[in-house]
Amino acid sequence: MAAGEGTTASIGKSVQIRGEVKGSEDLLIDGLVEGTITLTESRLTVGATAKVQANVSARDVIILGHLQGNVDATGRVELRSGAQLTGDIRASRLSIEENAGFSGKVDLIQSATAQAAAAKR
Secondary structure, three states: OOOOOOOEEEEOOOOEEEEEEEOOOEEEEOOEEEEEEEEEEEEEEEOOOOEEEEEEEEEEEEEOOEEEOOEEEOOEEEEOOOOEEEOOEEEOEEEEOOOOEEEOOEEEOOOHHHHHHHHHO
């Protein structure tokens, strides 16, 4: 296992960040983040107490709290019960649980492997 694999960085409830967040490991946000979040090869989890105003680009995005901004995921986006998302979603898979709020557009894209399989048919 390479260094950093299997670990999750965390932004606590009392932490406020304004600006650009970039990284190559999974990230859990429970505090306030305003700006942009880029985790191209990693998973972002917006915790139940989080308030995020940012455009997000990540492999997978799981939302339990509040996110205002566009979400671009190469993998899946999950809106869990209690989540509030205002913004557009672009992802290959989307899951929305009961009692999750969403306002915006959805663009479901095919992953490279799904496109290759469709091309062989």
